[in-house]
Amino acid sequence: MMERVSGRRGRVPAPDDERPATSAPHRVILGIDPSLRGTGYGVIRLGNTGPELLAQGVLKCPREWNRSQCLVRINRELQSLVSQWQPTVCVVEGLFYAQNLRTAIVMGEARGAGLAAVGSAGLEVYEIAPRRVKQAIVGHGGAAKIAVAKMVQRLLGLPKTPEPDAADALALALTFVHEQGRCSPKALKRI
Amino acid sequence: MMERVSGRRGRVPAPDDERPATSAPHRVILGIDPSLRGTGYGVIRLGNTGPELLAQGVLKCPREWNRSQCLVRINRELQSLVSQWQPTVCVVEGLFYAQNLRTAIVMGEARGAGLAAVGSAGLEVYEIAPRRVKQAIVGHGGAAKIAVAKMVQRLLGLPKTPEPDAADALALALTFVHEQGRCSPKALKRI
Numbered sequence: 123m124m125e126r127v128s129g130r131r132g133r134v135p136a137p138d139d140e141r142p143a144t145s146a147p148h149r150v151i152l153g154i155d156p157s158l159r160g161t162g163y164g165v166i167r168l169g170n171t172g173p174e175l176l177a178q179g180v181l182k183c184p185r186e187w188n189r190s191q192c193l194v195r196i197n198r199e200l201q202s203l204v205s206q207w208q209p210t211v212c213v214v215e216g217l218f219y220a221q222n223l224r225t226a227i228v229m230g231e232a233r234g235a236g237l238a239a240v241g242s243a244g245l246e247v248y249e250i251a252p253r254r255v256k257q258a259i260v261g262h263g264g265a266a267k268i269a270v271a272k273m274v275q276r277l278l279g280l281p282k283t284p285e286p287d288a289a290d291a292l293a294l295a296l297t298f299v300h301e302q303g304r305c306s307p308k309a310l311k312r313i
Numbered sequence: 314m315m316e317r318v319s320g321r322r323g324r325v326p327a328p329d330d331e332r333p334a335t336s337a338p339h340r341v342i343l344g345i346d347p348s349l350r351g352t353g354y355g356v357i358r359l360g361n362t363g364p365e366l367l368a369q370g371v372l373k374c375p376r377e378w379n380r381s382q383c384l385v386r387i388n389r390e391l392q393s394l395v396s397q398w399q400p401t402v403c404v405v406e407g408l409f410y411a412q413n414l415r416t417a418i419v420m421g422e423a424r425g426a427g428l429a430a431v432g433s434a435g436l437e438v439y440e441i442a443p444r445r446v447k448q449a450i451v452g453h454g455g456a457a458k459i460a461v462a463k464m465v466q467r468l469l470g471l472p473k474t475p476e477p478d479a480a481d482a483l484a485l486a487l488t489f490v491h492e493q494g495r496c497s498p499k500a501l502k503r504i
Contacts, residue, residue, distance in 0.1 A: 231428065
């Protein structure tokens, strides 16, 4: 994985690169793991020596906040992250588990508030299935959350393991880097 | 219903009305029925002779649009509706039916994109259960969609029956008017 996401295999466009702009790799990538009370985010840059961390964290909304207040916060904070770091692509989880319809709707609302923000700023948006993320980061699709977080820490050379939601978001961004380097990036679904 | 939503029962604040601003009734109400490809909306004003239509319609997004494009459209169009008509409250459906988790997430995304827009503009947001809407508009909770639409047409004196999604949104707004006139508006859940 370290090598696959390192950017050493000719993905840095030379000044005279003839490829149209649309085929150039994304170099600043935002991963998000939206949920009403704790949206994880991670921004990485594809540097010459591999991916580097720009920002990561969890947008927390206290239990006593109304749902609509949380949605406003998710939307605004993502707008401000995009404006600060200027990513050109956003990655979220694809098909995922929800306990019931109610939970699915609330998770969907958090996603919608976030995706409206990044979409409005012109970012391309992709989904990657959680299994593919674990496979790309740890090597097998059934990996535990903590194993993903530890590997994210290692890949980005972080002094400590990120919070679980932030680690998931960073794992999405790292997997995107991996996938965009492949000839046929099957795991990426543009949404 | 006509009389209950007519505003004739002392809800028009007199200039010397001593009630704090927070207890004043909302006079311009936005109802929304969000869905990815066809979000219904309706704006009504509580006039001296009852509720009047300000705007209604369905925000359609073609099948070939990406999901994130639709979310951006929903978000922007609602922002612009709010800015044009200046409603102070937004009403959406509460617990509703979805065929499966996937559908629930996609419906949730549309809701989140919409609610982030109205919430950012400072509107209060309420949910009303679909059954309560049918009960308030038609008189029984199991009413057919067309019966709701026909009654919405009658209550607002419209020349023709609104499209189903717009009718649902208008029905939400009318039910809100009805509920805010009650001593204990149990059907309203602030979210």
